[in-house]
Amino acid sequence: MTKAYNALFESALEHHEVLDSKLKINVGMAICGEAAGSFEVMEAIRHEVIAQGLDAVVSEVGCLGLCYAEPLVDIQFPGKPRLFYGNVKPENLPSLKQIRVKGKNIPLATLGTPGLPGIPDLYDLPMMIRQVRIALRNVGHIDPTDLHQYIARGGYKALDTALTEMTPDEVIEQVKLSGLRGRGGAAFSTGTKWSFLKSSKASEKYILCNAEEGDPGAFNDKGILESDPHTLIEGMLLAGYATGANYGYVFIRHGHDGPIRRTQIAIEQAYKSGLLGKNILGTGFNFDAEMSLVGESYVSGEETALMEAIEGKRAMPRYRPPFPAAFGVWGKPSNINNIKTLAYIPEIISKGGNWFSEIGVGGSSGTAILCLSGNIKRPGMVEVPMGLTMRAVVEELGGGVPTGKVKFLQTGGPLGGVLGANKLGVKLDFKAMSDAGAILGSGGIIVANESVCAVDMTRLLVAFCQYESCGKCFPCRLGTTHLLEILERMCRFESIPSDMDLMQVVGKEMASASLCGHGQLGFNPVQSALDYFGQEFKIHIEEGRCQTGSCDINFITPTRTRR
Amino acid sequence: MPHQIQDLRDHIRKAIESQQSRVITPLSSLLAVDDSIGYIPKEAVEEIAKFTKNTVNDVWGVASFYTNFRFTPPKKHTVEVCWGPSCHVRGAPGVLQALLNYFNLAMEGEVEDKNLTLKFNTCLGACSQAPVISINHKLTGGMDAREALKRVKELIRKHD
Numbered sequence A: 001m002t003k004a005y006n007a008l009f010e011s012a013l014e015h016h017e018v019l020d021s022k023l024k025i026n027v028g029m030a031i032c033g034e035a036a037g038s039f040e041v042m043e044a045i046r047h048e049v050i051a052q053g054l055d056a057v058v059s060e061v062g063c064l065g066l067c068y069a070e071p072l073v074d075i076q077f078p079g080k081p082r083l084f085y086g087n088v089k090p091e092n093l094p095s096l097k098q099i100r101v102k103g104k105n106i107p108l109a110t111l112g113t114p115g116l117p118g119i120p121d122l123y124d125l126p127m128m129i130r131q132v133r134i135a136l137r138n139v140g141h142i143d144p145t146d147l148h149q150y151i152a153r154g155g156y157k158a159l160d161t162a163l164t165e166m167t168p169d170e171v172i173e174q175v176k177l178s179g180l181r182g183r184g185g186a187a188f189s190t191g192t193k194w195s196f197l198k199s200s201k202a203s204e205k206y207i208l209c210n211a212e213e214g215d216p217g218a219f220n221d222k223g224i225l226e227s228d229p230h231t232l233i234e235g236m237l238l239a240g241y242a243t244g245a246n247y248g249y250v251f252i253r254h255g256h257d258g259p260i261r262r263t264q265i266a267i268e269q270a271y272k273s274g275l276l277g278k279n280i281l282g283t284g285f286n287f288d289a290e291m292s293l294v295g296e297s298y299v300s301g302e303e304t305a306l307m308e309a310i311e312g313k314r315a316m317p318r319y320r321p322p323f324p325a326a327f328g329v330w331g332k333p334s335n336i337n338n339i340k341t342l343a344y345i346p347e348i349i350s351k352g353g354n355w356f357s358e359i360g361v362g363g364s365s366g367t368a369i370l371c372l373s374g375n376i377k378r379p380g381m382v383e384v385p386m387g388l389t390m391r392a393v394v395e396e397l398g399g400g401v402p403t404g405k406v407k408f409l410q411t412g413g414p415l416g417g418v419l420g421a422n423k424l425g426v427k428l429d430f431k432a433m434s435d436a437g438a439i440l441g442s443g444g445i446i447v448a449n450e451s452v453c454a455v456d457m458t459r460l461l462v463a464f465c466q467y468e469s470c471g472k473c474f475p476c477r478l479g480t481t482h483l484l485e486i487l488e489r490m491c492r493f494e495s496i497p498s499d500m501d502l503m504q505v506v507g508k509e510m511a512s513a514s515l516c517g518h519g520q521l522g523f524n525p526v527q528s529a530l531d532y533f534g535q536e537f538k539i540h541i542e543e544g545r546c547q548t549g550s551c552d553i554n555f556i557t558p559t560r561t562r563r
Numbered sequence B: 001m002p003h004q005i006q007d008l009r010d011h012i013r014k015a016i017e018s019q020q021s022r023v024i025t026p027l028s029s030l031l032a033v034d035d036s037i038g039y040i041p042k043e044a045v046e047e048i049a050k051f052t053k054n055t056v057n058d059v060w061g062v063a064s065f066y067t068n069f070r071f072t073p074p075k076k077h078t079v080e081v082c083w084g085p086s087c088h089v090r091g092a093p094g095v096l097q098a099l100l101n102y103f104n105l106a107m108e109g110e111v112e113d114k115n116l117t118l119k120f121n122t123c124l125g126a127c128s129q130a131p132v133i134s135i136n137h138k139l140t141g142g143m144d145a146r147e148a149l150k151r152v153k154e155l156i157r158k159h160d
Helices: A005-018 A033-038 A040-050 A149-150 A156-166 A168-179 A192-197 A220-227 A231-245 A257-272 A302-311 A338-352 A353-359 A390-395 A432-436 A455-468 A475-489 A497-511 A523-542 B003-018 B026-037 B042-052 B056-065 B085-090 B092-103 B145-158
Strands: A023-028 A056-061 A073-076 A080-084 A109-111 A206-208 A247-253 A277-280 A285-294 A334-338 A367-374 A382-386 A406-411 A416-420 A446-448 B077-082 B109-111 B116-121 B133-135 B137-141
Touching: A005 A149, A005 A156, A023 A033, A023 A040, A033 A040, A033 A220, A033 A257, A033 B137, A040 A056, A149 A231, A149 A257, A149 B145, A156 A231, A156 A338, A168 A192, A168 A231, A168 A338, A168 A353, A192 A206, A192 A231, A206 A231, A206 A338, A220 A231, A220 A247, A220 A338, A220 A367, A231 A247, A231 A257, A231 A334, A231 A338, A231 B145, A247 A257, A247 A302, A257 A285, A257 B092, A277 A446, A277 B116, A285 A302, A285 B026, A302 A334, A338 A353, A353 B116, A367 A390, A382 A390, A390 A406, A390 A446, A406 A455, A416 A455, A416 A523, A446 A475, A446 B085, A455 A475, A455 A523, A455 B085, A475 A497, A497 A523, B003 B026, B003 B042, B026 B042, B026 B056, B042 B056, B077 B092, B077 B145, B092 B116, B092 B145, B133 B145
Parallel strands: A023 A056, A206 A247, A206 A334, A247 A285, A367 A446, B077 B116
Antiparallel strands: A023 A073, A073 A080, A080 A109, A277 A285, A367 A382, A406 A416, A406 A446, B077 B133, B109 B116, B133 B137
């Protein structure tokens, strides 16, 4: 252990002792909390703390994953278990004076022994019981703007170990052993990717952390950044050490203020504490990092488009080869990893690649970080071992649909397409998912019940693809437009039978003649919907009606395109 | 008038020059100007081109690509409605329709007499709280047509 790390750890523990002696109040202030009204709750709590003259530490925390219970307030009296209160409103705050288990404010869960009679432990909640939290180990438990809290929970220990006891090759070896595959969508082996960059002899190399999470229905990258940004920084530093890179970019869309602000603060803290910059922890390792913001563009999350955006240009994909490991951002060798992928690295280095590879199933080791939304009782963010079935995730963790039955799941972002209810038994596994015609992608799972029309949903997904096509390859630019026209005709009951064949022709052209995944997968939503709900398309065309009745309204769709 | 334009240029230059990033690019400068004055006037494109040693055309090319940039001064209020699939299955079309009807719009756009912009957004990021709208960049979830109308009317009344 380096002296520098030891000092950081000691001071983090001291800080922790001070915190433990006081009343601690954490309010979930991630994007989900904000939308549920946590700003107002926070204001009311701060007001109460002053009015009652309490000696309390009030902190903003990120997202614990139980988004259905937001605004979530977590209160801990000194020496007592933590109490989690769900759906808190300013006019209905839990008592800040004493633990109360009767009346209107009953805690949703507790954490710490002994618990309270009749109140479940946090990890026994139906949404938590099957979770294995690795990348999400700290979310909702620590103040993302407090480096001490991250270190007190073992943060930066893996970095210290790697820098003092491991060679870069040994770090890559552990990552390879873990079997970790990229969580951004392409599922490429992370260790192999790193070894490509490692083998480059260039003096200037880059680690790019991709948080440009444009997929509707996915909020886990933002969730990690706004709940535990130091995990990402540590993962990025380990990637830099392993590959010989000395510069990192955290790439995210402009306008997501919470994740941006907290990551910015984390970077500044890391610089101040000697965890970024020159001679990190006194070991001679140098690494710099900054954030790179991008305007609204879905394609900018594609690896080469991302590099164009960092260079300040239009986010349009480049030709490959040359691949990023040879010619990346600023023409220098680069490695791109998704935020979730990097968030696993500290734990893999601490506990070893073998430990990680034993979680999950062969070919898909570790956990899946999923975002549940749509027609589901308990929307939120979960981390479950690979190999669990979709049914377990949707019904056991998410509580199933509130009314009716599941009709389909929309997984892995708009390009992922839909998965019919008869495939709920599919396992969370890269191969099983792709065999079923869907992708795990970024981990978004949108549940639709029987009231949702498959044709209308397909139209919506294609509208998204059309709106977000960057316009570089015309098969994608025109193909998505053409598909959208056809689907809009269908929703207005104006289509003709030959439209079905026309869609197939357009789809094939898009897949074969587009540079990046946007065009290549742009037909996926249509094809997968046809596979599961072909009959519904037929009824729209031949009988001019929609079984769910949702196509009767005049739909609205944005008309802007990039030209 | 001429000195106002000079003021605007000074303002823009300050925004461009005060960036902290290691390399200042057309995109980073556009975002900095947007943060500072809320839109990208012609003067900003010219100043960015000068500062980053690009042509005016190059900078326009970048600015017109990203859908968040606007080229006229912003209205006082911005209301964004998410139309992503999560929000869609939970009733976003009804929210959208109600707001369009209320503002007498057929499509996203500006409402001059209310000094307001109505925008569609592909995903506001709070999918678990769908349907979501954003009023002056503050997110509110669990919307339906009635609740959204109520909030928008409140916003307009408060500032009338």
